[in-house]
Amino acid sequence: MPPLLELRNVKMYYGTSRGTVKAVDGISFRLNKGEAMALVGESGSGKSSLAFTIIRLLPRNVAEAGGEILFHDEELGVVDLAKMNEYEIRRKIRWKKISMVFQASMNALNPILRVQDQMIEPLVLHLGLSREEAVKIAEEALRSVGLAKDVLMRYPFELSGGMKQRVVIAMAIMMRPRLVILDEPTSALDVITQANIMNLLKELKAKFDLSYILITHDIALASEIADKIGVMYAGKLVEVAPADVFFRKPKHPYSQKLLAAMPTLREEKSIEYIPGDVPSLITPPPGCRFHPRCPYAIKGKCDKEEPQTKQIDGSEVACWLY
Ligand SMILES: Nc1ncnc2c1ncn2[C@@H]1O[C@H](COP(=O)(O)OP(=O)(O)OP(=O)(O)O)[C@@H](O)[C@H]1O
Numbered sequence: 001m002p003p004l005l006e007l008r009n010v011k012m013y014y015g016t017s018r019g020t021v022k023a024v025d026g027i028s029f030r031l032n033k034g035e036a037m038a039l040v041g042e043s044g045s046g047k048s049s050l051a052f053t054i055i056r057l058l059p060r061n062v063a064e065a066g067g068e069i070l071f072h073d074e075e076l077g078v079v080d081l082a083k084m085n086e087y088e089i090r091r092k093i094r095w096k097k098i099s100m101v102f103q104a105s106m107n108a109l110n111p112i113l114r115v116q117d118q119m120i121e122p123l124v125l126h127l128g129l130s131r132e133e134a135v136k137i138a139e140e141a142l143r144s145v146g147l148a149k150d151v152l153m154r155y156p157f158e159l160s161g162g163m164k165q166r167v168v169i170a171m172a173i174m175m176r177p178r179l180v181i182l183d184e185p186t187s188a189l190d191v192i193t194q195a196n197i198m199n200l201l202k203e204l205k206a207k208f209d210l211s212y213i214l215i216t217h218d219i220a221l222a223s224e225i226a227d228k229i230g231v232m233y234a235g236k237l238v239e240v241a242p243a244d245v246f247f248r249k250p251k252h253p254y255s256q257k258l259l260a261a262m263p264t265l266r267e268e269k270s271i272e273y274i275p276g277d278v279p280s281l282i283t284p285p286p287g288c289r290f291h292p293r294c295p296y297a298i299k300g301k302c303d304k305e306e307p308q309t310k311q312i313d314g315s316e317v318a319c320w321l322y
């Protein structure tokens with residue numbers, strides 16, 4: 001059985017007046033059906049760019065895009081999303097097979113349009129459904145996320161943050177996709193509402209056998225739902241590990257730093273911070289991109305040669321220490 005999603009050496013560079021930004025630079029991983037992968041990494045490491053690359057919402061200033069994005073589906077077989085044109089993606093993939101909850105999307109709901117109009121418009125416009133069919137689907141999706149159908153008639157400003165986030169999630173699952181990409185779905189919410197949304201995501205995952213790519217800064221939150229953890233650093237995926245292995249024994253020095261920087265309620269420990277900044281993606285450091293900040297950097301090796309990804313007890317890690 002092939003994985004639901006397999007990326008092979010995926011790249012996406014932006015063209016800017018300052019130079020080419022290598023935001024997604026040779027990323028490979030596999031995601032199985034029903035699996036949730038949390039994607040973590042500092043701000044600017046390319047997480048959202050990778051999400052847009054997968055769902056093929058490439059901005060106008062793309063300078064280069066490459067690699068294979070293989071998606072396996074019972075109906076379509078194995079297709080390479082990177083080779084499909086916008087028309088095919090829209091007709092066959094986006095929202096129907098792969099959907100996305102965008103970063104800060106609950107605040108992007110149009111305040112002067114009723115929820116109903118925002119939910120059913122894409123169904124009518126892009127999928128050619130009748131208004132009645134679309135309303136039925138929207139009502140059902142709202143029910144799945146724990147909202148009453150009369151929310152359809154409300155305006156976004158009449159809803160709490162948690163309710164708006166539920167609406168956005170309802171929009172993402174409304175066409176019964178196989179994979180949902182969630183970009184910081186809870187970062188604008190208070191902790192109780194965050195926990196409620198995470199519980200909802202868990203329920204939906206089980207109910208619809210969904211796969212997730214969950215982008216988050218909050219590794220503790222990620223541990224609630226993720227089967228595996230992917231760590232991005234400066235446009236590269238430096239480690240992918242089963243969640244239990246990752247939390248017990250992160251292998252990449254950057255992953256170790258990220259975990260050490262995570263506050264915990266269970267034990268008293270001083271929180272470390274990671275010295276230095278995320279490097280420029282226009283002129284990234286040669287060799288291992290983490291070498292200027294890495295306490296274990298091997299002189300003459302890490303600063304010159306790029307580490308290849310290796311398999312070590314179930315984890316994939318790109319570091320010369322292994
Ligand atoms: N449209 C664009 N044009 C040029 N550069 C861009 C564009 N969008 C993002 N970038 C750059 O690409 C890099 C990766 O950005 P991205 O938004 O993917 O990071 P991220 O990991 O999602 O960060 P955050 O955690 O802050 O959301 C950054 O250097 C960013 O400035």
Ligand code: SF4
Nearest residue numbers: 288291294302319320
């Ligand atoms: S390859 Fe070298 S610099 Fe990079 S994380 Fe490993 S030890 Fe550190």
Ligand SMILES: [Mg+2]
Nearest residue numbers: 047048049103
């Ligand atoms: Mg982002």
